Amino acid sequence: MSRPRLLEVGAFGALLNLSLGLSLGLGCAPVTSPPPPAKPPPTSDVAIGRVQDPQRMLEEFAEDFLADYFARHPVIATASGEHQHDGRWPDLSAEGRTETDAWVELRLDELAAIPREALGPEGRIELDTIRNQLELARFEAEVERRWVNDPLAYSTLISMGLDDLLSRDFAPLEERAADLAERLEGLPELLAQARANLSDAKAIRRPHAEVAVTQLGGVRELIEVTIPERTAALDDASEVHARFEAARGPALAALTELENQLRDALPRAEGQWRLGAEAFATKLALTLQSDLTADELVTLAAAEHERVRRDMAKLSRELYAAMFGERALARVGSDDDAIVRAVLAELAADHPRPEDLRDAAEANLERLDRFVREGELVPMDEREVLEVIWTPPHAQGVAIAGLAAPAPLDADTPGLPSFYLVQPLPASWGAELRESFLREYNSFMLEILSIHEAIPGHFVQLYWGKREPSKVRRVFPNGAFVEGWAVYTERVMVEAGYAGAGPDPKSDKRPKGVSRALWTVQTDPALRAKAIRLHGLKFYLRTVTNAILDHEIHAGSMSREQAIELMVERSFQERGEAEGKWVRAQLTSAQLSTYFVGATAWFRLRERAEARPNFSLLDFHAAALSHGAPPVHRLPELMGWE
Template structure:
């Protein structure tokens, strides 16, 4: 290890992280860096060109470092290079910025974070929010010049966000009345009115752009493979597709066995309908049930020593904001701000927009979704990830670990006895079928082998999902290629690592130790986590007096 080089690398990473925050102030708000709370990004095409040059400059700087000089931070060097390469791929090759009008969703996200969080104090957040509303007008106008190659489905998604934002802005104004004085409140009101006018203009502009927008949104097989590789996923697209197909058949057989256990005279479809009918009478009652369920799940994690629970953490359950509901049919999660003292996560649950969608908030699904989003899933994982001192790990796209961990937990807690009934197992297995179907849809949709309608029909037919929910799912899949497949792929990889470690450690294997080792290193790609776990296993083998030099996992 070279101490001087290590110190230089630390400064370089700090500078690079700061550049990321300046490029997109909404990221800074997300991480709890509040000096940027009143700002919006520069939405112009020129800003993207400058950003590319900045990234390339840091790529050159990183060439000055060797892993041998950095010792324990060598993984951060690899991650930093991967992050830059992935960013440059998206900017220069995929060019999603030229296809997807992200302006409305970015505005909504930037405002939502300031409204939903408890820090800084409410009055300060409202003032920053007022400034961000003001700057959003210019931001939306700037983003128009980026849309050089509009895609019809992307424009339609952006249109829905644009039309939904005014309702969210009205909610902001109502909240602001609790904290702002008359002159401050009047200023916010005028700024909101100006933003609403800009949204009307943006809506008309999008409708015009849609006329000549192309239908094809697929990234293509080779581009998808390259993007997965840059994310650190070592399996190829074709191998992942085969994995999804194998799991789909396997889990459907398991679903049939569970159906027979519940009622031998009824089909999978009939049992699915019956279980989905068992739901709270109203959405407000459903929200209360979600809150009760996360409390029960947290107590189980603690009582059964599933994993360590962090200090100063809290999870808030609230409605998904209106502008996100068309792409978030069920639930989603916002991690705590890394730099806020109190680690408060946000568990968003989407209200049903028709009576049929209320079935998705049935009691068994509430339990399974809360394991995934709350304890011991996303909230536990990402709160613990925030404790790692590395700045670069905050920017890392370890989606297969983040989603894979939460998906892994759904079954892992059942295996320890949590809500381990045939009915809960049935719907948890149905979710496994959904995740397997996701792999197939994600890859075939991204490779241009499946249309939007075919993808929706496939989800409905394979999982029994309500059509409205399936449509919202597939909308998100169209602009997140490689994201949906991460759930089951990540679960599969985690289970394989666990099997290998259990085999090596034998009776010395401890589940809590394994989970803590998984979680304490940040939300990084499994490719790198595997190397860290190898060293941890070797240390444990040394402690127990067993040989370590031949133990590779």
Template sequence: MTETTTPTRLVDEFLAWHFDRNPGTAALLGSLAHDHTLGDFDAASFAAHEREAGRWLDRFAALETADHAESIDRDLVLAMLRGVRARATWPAWRRDPALYLSAVLYPLHAAFLNRLRPEPELVASVITRLAQVPGVFAAAKDNLDPELASPLIVRRAAAQARTGRSFVTRTLVAEVADPDLRARLAAAAEPAAEAFDDLAAFLDAFAGTARGDWRMGEALYSTLLREQEVLGYGAAELHERGKAAYAELEADIRAVAGQDDWHAAMVALQDDHPPTPEAMRAEYEAETLRARAFLVEHGLVTLAEGEECRVVPSPAFQRPVLGVASYMAPPPLTSARVGHFFVPFPPDDFTAEQTTQRLRTNARSQLATIAVHEAYPGHHWHLSWLAAQDRPVRKVFRTPYFAEGWALYSERLLREHGYFATGPGDAAAARGRELAHVEAWLFRAARMVVDTALHCGDMTVEQAREFMTTKSSLTPGTAVAEIDRYCAWPTQAPSYLTGALEILSIREEFTGSPREFHDTIAGSGALPLGLARRAALGR
């Protein structure tokens, strides 16, 4: 049966439903109507969401439109809903405590990061949500199933839960200027802090009884690639593409290194690293400004009006679970265009040796390619530019297969224009930047191989860690955090190189200038790659 509602109205109705069901996500996107609640997390709510998503899937599947942009919007929603349907067989709400932690931590962190309300209103909204934290964590304890939850995933979340008390009682409170408001927030934070402590203790014990497997399995992995990412192939082919890409990139890195043992060359480069986390942040900031100036000089993209990328320490709650740089976009449903490049500071409980390992993984030779990836013309340029466009549904639903693919493509783009050959230092420093750039691509090929092998049961965690420390330049400490991330987030790690290669392929068919290509494809969203091709090429 054909859907009779107009495409625009159906999308608007769907987004309203999606925001009501996911108020934390809506608040992160900039919806002030949803910044007073964390949402419902009981089992009945998750079941209702899956049923209602199925009905929306039927409605969008029946929607007909001859308009090119509307058809891409429809197919984006269909891809997302097919992903929801597939993931219902692998319920994260019964497997992964991080779902509940993220639902609390990120909206509260973004509230003060983006400051979309005056301080009194902002504090009031945060206090309202802090009062809901014990209920969210009570639902987590009720919902988590020891038969499904993996000890590895539970321990990973427990480490994050232990950062909660400091986050709500110190980090949030320190953001408030007014003394009376600060005191009110501090009082409201204590029950939430106790809930974090209680959840951490629960998870420590729960890890001892959890018997589940973190491996997703080839069938579901392949379904997500085909139906959600619109790739046209499954896990086995993705694995083989990763192996082929790795072999090609390994030849490239040997040529740049001037020796077969490129790994030794990279390890030697890591000896030259910033001396402290704050020095690392300052050097990333300088490199970010250099990359932006390079874009302007070469006219490679159009900058969004009012955009700004702030280079700041990673949130304390993120540090135990993410050992690399990351980025948070400006809320796209608002006029804000300020994004945040998070520099991977070590957790407070790291030893001096662990801190040095993290600094080595952010060596001076690597700063340039990472800053390009996270900032210009990578994530920050892309998402600030996308926020200025006028297709709401494409601002809401984004896939890492484009977003991360674009950021990695950005590194190749700037290599093509000579960026890594310029900059501070002598010719040896320039060769180091070039080598680090190629290694960054090689690292993403290694991720393709490892993630598919892990989740299809062909590689153990220990083998994966060994692979990433010998086949890329990860230090052992960073490799631990990386592999745990792959176990917890199946299909995400291969998105970088998969997307970059597809974007290069689309560029070959595009007939306009480089700037027109970049503005067009990045402004079309962070679409599943099959839809990105249609959007860029107009067919």
């Protein structure tokens, strides 16, 4: 089984971005070898009487940049599908950070020497992508300084560094196990550096530390249980087994030291996890790669929030009349929120049991695939494989679901599956919170979630995206493109009339415990389609709300109570979902805005495409998905519209 890099729901967001951010900010050379020396600036071609082709300059720079980048960030290299550094960890020391900071500045200077205006559309986007990543690294180093305040970035880095070698079948088990043993042997030194960096308890961000402690428990299980299970097929006399045995004790002891340090630090942890308005605006611009400002974004989101609420009210009135009768609707009167809540509450009773969440998500996939193909909505490739699994313990705590796609540079390795990850409900939750969460992710909402994460959302976009020729753009996709596509496809499916699955047609008797109102919807395809559309609007309203939360929490001072009120009272979310989102909003910044910004860009691009002659939805999607994942507003120049 392989579990490549995670896209949340995501959380692409959530887990991968945490470790990418840490690795960029700390950046550094591997523990097991000295850092590569900073390279002197290249001799100017003009100075020696040559004029070099700008595209060739960019290609040479991009190749050199990626080689250096992967050497400095071996865990990200593995996650990206570059396997020259699979046995190594990054160096998290002060010396390593200083050297990498100098490397970032040198690379930015070198990049500035390439004449951007002389490049074609593809070249300009490649250059902009590299510069954006370097500027994000500078921001991490100068502003966020996560190596001293964010334990979650370390736990994510460690779990990725071990699990990506263990569970992704990009090479024979013997090769991956040898690299895994080397990383396990190097783990005590990595953890010692983490403890030193996190030594100031007051600087630590409490929300990040709380989740990190849970994830480190998952790392312990990975070392104690999962590694022996997954490597059991190796010869008992293998040298790797002996290396695992020798390395396991010191690694677990070092892990315990970090866990104890974080638990001791929690009562004193006062690190500021809110970015502040200025820093948030800077990070948002770098994350979105858009000219849209933070203030403009929250203004757009607030207006869209009200529009979606009106659409939900209109649709809920139609469903209420069908479910309860016109007279009942008249008695409710003009209270739109009451009608929306009544309809959602009735539909929410149709939900799986906690232990059946994974199976329920899996059951949607064949139906979604068939609907997309028959409707010629999005180009599909039957050779691609998708499986549904529970989220591993060491990756839990951030998002309910995610899509783990094969590493972008492993695209030529045949048979690597993608995984639709479903997180089990936390054991610590009481019965009321568990029921609230299940009502949020009822059968109608699971259809929308499966569209977003799987078909035709993340799963489909990512397997087309990995065929982009540019290695740089495969390794550094635009998050708003990726998340925006997944949100956009929710609307595509709803507009096409997707109705999900009804009850067994052989049984025309209403099951015990199912209300007449719910049964009316379940047995009528047109009403089911409306119910899914209503949940699509609710899910989209969550997208809009995420952008508001992101801004008001990190650029403002929104409290937990205010956030919960916005989500539950104004956005129709269940309490369990709202509680989980509050945690996630503290852990991440700027990422929650990518959904709304990206979706808005996709909606506008679709409108522009429909205004062109001979519009075909399938052809439009095929053309748009053939360029990897650049900022959506850059697609027209790539598609020859400009």
